[in-house]
Amino acid sequence: MSEHYNQTGFNDIKQVEMSVLSAEHMVGKATRSMDEEQLEAATNALNDAKAQLHRAMAHQTGVDQAFFEMSQELIAKADHQLKEAKE
Numbered sequence: 112m113s114e115h116y117n118q119t120g121f122n123d124i125k126q127v128e129m130s131v132l133s134a135e136h137m138v139g140k141a142t143r144s145m146d147e148e149q150l151e152a153a154t155n156a157l158n159d160a161k162a163q164l165h166r167a168m169a170h171q172t173g174v175d176q177a178f179f180e181m182s183q184e185l186i187a188k189a190d191h192q193l194k195e196a197k198e
Contacts, residue, residue: 123167124178127160131182134160137191142196153193158184 134156141149
């Protein structure tokens with residue numbers, strides 16, 4: 112059972128990593144183009160990344176805390192960049 116749980120934890124981490132990287136990419140692209148649809152898609156991707164991170168943090172077991180802190184920092188930077196672009 113612990114092997115399955117560890118695998119699930121790893122998958123959660125991988126999902127968080129991929130969603131954060133995707134959101135960062137989309138925010139960068141949207142803020143360069145300032146296209147309304149891209150800004151909206153970037154907002155949705157960022158919200159998804161936040162949700163993934165919160166779910167993973169709620170189920171963490173033996174996960175490197177630095178990973179969560181780094182992910183939170185990347186999300187915060189992308190969130191700030193997106194908010195600045197929308198003003």
